[in-house]
Structures are given as C-alpha cells and as structure tokens.
Amino acid sequence: MRGLLRSFTRLGGVRGYSTVTKDLRIEGVKHAIAVASGKGGVGKSTTAVNLAVALANKCGMKVGLLDADVYGPNVPIMMKLEGKPEVTKDKKMIPIESYGVKCMSIGLLVDKDAPLVWRGPMVSSALEKMTRGVDWGNLDILVVDMPPGTGDAHITVSQRLQLSGALIVSTPQDVALMDARRGINMFSKVEVPILGIVENMSCFKCPNCAERSFIFGEGGSRRTAAEMGIEVAGEIPLEVGIRKGSDDGVPIVMSAPDSDVSKAYVEVAQKVVSRLEELSKEEHSRPQISL
Numbered sequence: 668m669r670g671l672l673r674s675f676t677r678l679g680g681v682r683g684y685s686t687v688t689k690d691l692r693i694e695g696v697k698h699a700i701a702v703a704s705g706k707g708g709v710g711k712s713t714t715a716v717n718l719a720v721a722l723a724n725k726c727g728m729k730v731g732l733l734d735a736d737v738y739g740p741n742v743p744i745m746m747k748l749e750g751k752p753e754v755t756k757d758k759k760m761i762p763i764e765s766y767g768v769k770c771m772s773i774g775l776l777v778d779k780d781a782p783l784v785w786r787g788p789m790v791s792s793a794l795e796k797m798t799r800g801v802d803w804g805n806l807d808i809l810v811v812d813m814p815p816g817t818g819d820a821h822i823t824v825s826q827r828l829q830l831s832g833a834l835i836v837s838t839p840q841d842v843a844l845m846d847a848r849r850g851i852n853m854f855s856k857v858e859v860p861i862l863g864i865v866e867n868m869s870c871f872k873c874p875n876c877a878e879r880s881f882i883f884g885e886g887g888s889r890r891t892a893a894e895m896g897i898e899v900a901g902e903i904p905l906e907v908g909i910r911k912g913s914d915d916g917v918p919i920v921m922s923a924p925d926s927d928v929s930k931a932y933v934e935v936a937q938k939v940v941s942r943l944e945e946l947s948k949e950e951h952s953r954p955q956i957s958l
C-alpha cells in the first residue's frame with residue numbers, strides 16, 4: 668500500500684492520499700528498520716547488533732538482522748556467525764541464527780580477507796540477493812545495518828525494503844552530527860520516518876576517579892534532535908566492554924545484561940517498538956482511495 672503512496676508522492680502526487688498496489692515489503696516481515704549514520708565509525712553496527720539482540724531477548728520480538736554494510740560487513744564477527752548459509756529448494760538462503768536473531772550478511776558469502784570492490788549496479792544486485800533472496804520466515808522486525816554515509820545503497824535499501832523507519836546513530840561531536848543531519852534529510856526525502864537519534868559514546872564513567880566520575884558530552888544530539896523535530900531514542904555511554912564483546916562475538920546485551928550500557932540498549936529497543944506501533948496506527952488511520 669505504502670509502496671505506491673511513496674512512488675506517487677515522489678512523482679509529485681498529493682500527500683496524504685494512497686491507493687492500492689503491490690506491497691513491496693518482504694513477505695512475512697512486518698517491519699524493516701534501518702540503523703544508519705552519516706559518518707563512519709560512530710557505532711552504527713554495534714547499535715544494530717545490540718538493538719537486534721535486545722529486541723529478541725528483552726522485548727519478545729521475532730527479529731532478523733541484515734548486514735547491508737557492503738563496504739565493511741562486520742556482523743559475522745560481532746554475532747559470531749560461522750559457516751555459509753544453507754539454501755532452500757527454491758534457492759533462498761537460510762539466515763544463520765545467533766542469540767535468538769536470524770542473521771544474514773554479505774560477509775558470509777565472500778572470502779574473509781577479500782577486498783570488496785563494487786562497481787556500477789553490483790551493489791544494487793548484491794542488496795537484492797541479501798533481501799529478497801533470503802528465507803526470513805515470519806519476523807516482527809528486520810534490523811538493517813546500513814553502510815555509512817548517504818548514497819545509492821541507502822536509496823536502494825529504502826526502496827527495496829519499504830523501510831518502516833530509520834534510527835540514526837551519531838556521536839556527540841559536531842562533525843558526526845553534521846553528517847547525521849544529512850542522513851536524516853536523506854531518509855526524509857525518500858519518506859522514511861525517523862525513529863530517533865541514538866547518541867553513542869555520549870558520556871564516560873571513569874571507573875578509577877574519586878571525583879567527577881561521569882564525564883558528559885555536550886548534549887549535541889539533544890540539540891540536533893530538537894532542531895530537527897525528532898526524538899532522542901537513547902544515549903549509550905562509552906564502555907570498553909562493548910569493543911571487547913564485539914571482537915569476541917558476544918554483544919554486551921548478552922554478556923552484561925545488568926550493565927548501564929545494556930539497559931540503555933534495551934530502552935532504545937523499547938522506544939523503537941512503541942514508535943513502530945504509533946506509526947502503524949497513523950498509517951491505518953490515513954485516508955485510503957481504492958482504484
């Protein structure tokens with residue numbers, strides 16, 4: 668339904684009216700959401716992984732994780748995925764399950780150390796294979812770890828998956844926030860609702876300091892969110908255990924569920940669930956025109 672609404676509005680149609688068409692969402696997948704960042708290295712994949720694990724293990728959702736970061740697919744290491752995906756009779760790949768999450772990554776299909784060189788339409792066809800060529804079964808939420816930046820791959824994923832929303836990850840620094848704004852504007856242009864902004868490494872709790880044991884950032888994401896009319900979906904502290912967990916293939920939500928960091932990820936997951944519920948209600952209450 669929303670597929671045609673979006674194409675319609677993109678072609679200059681009138682906002683607020685939809686009409687009946689083929690739904691482009693993946694069969695069996697209720698919501699696909701992007702975890703994106705304007706700038707690279709801000710913790711997008713770490714957020715995607717811990718969000719997916721929190722949604723599955725703390726919110727009782729059926730969850731998939733698609734590593735669409737074609738330039739640096741790290742999910743296989745972060746989720747300790749081993750082997751190649753099996754293929755069904757109708758040639759669909761079966762995701763590999765880890766920590767209760769069904770995972771698929773381009774990193775599972777290529778040699779570990781091979782350079783990933785994408786030319787022309789190759790990114791688009793790889794993403795097609797990673798989305799429609801996978802037997803996801805029934806999922807409440809498919810979390811998509813996007814490539815960093817804003818580009819062709821983002822538009823392709825937004826359109827192919829009919830994203831229900833996008834979560835933007837940034838660090839508190841101005842340079843990261845400037846790129847985050849670009850990301851937010853790009854998703855707005857393709858009519859993907861912003862679920863919120865996650866400020867990663869937002870503060871540091873010094874374990875050995877007697878005084879001033881908390882060092883806070885300057886609340887840059889709060890300012891950016893307020894200026895752009897979006898919500899702060901969470902603030903994740905800087906925590907050494909996160910890096911170790913990623914390298915060892917054990918997301919911190921699993922290894923230290925009672926830590927402040929894990930609680931922060933669970934709060935992000937709960938906000939995502941309630942925001943998706945709100946958006947579904949809004950979509951159902953929109954006026955519809957049938958052809």
Ligand SMILES: Nc1ncnc2c1ncn2[C@@H]1O[C@H](COP(=O)(O)OP(=O)(O)OP(=O)(O)O)[C@@H](O)[C@H]1O
Nearest residue numbers: 707708709710711712713815868904905906910913
């Ligand atoms: N809150 C945090 N505290 C400490 N380290 C973190 C935190 N979040 C992420 N990291 C570490 O920062 C590094 C970059 O994180 P990550 O790979 O998730 O970023 P990314 O935005 O996905 O990067 P890329 O742009 O390359 O895809 C990793 O080593 C990760 O373990």
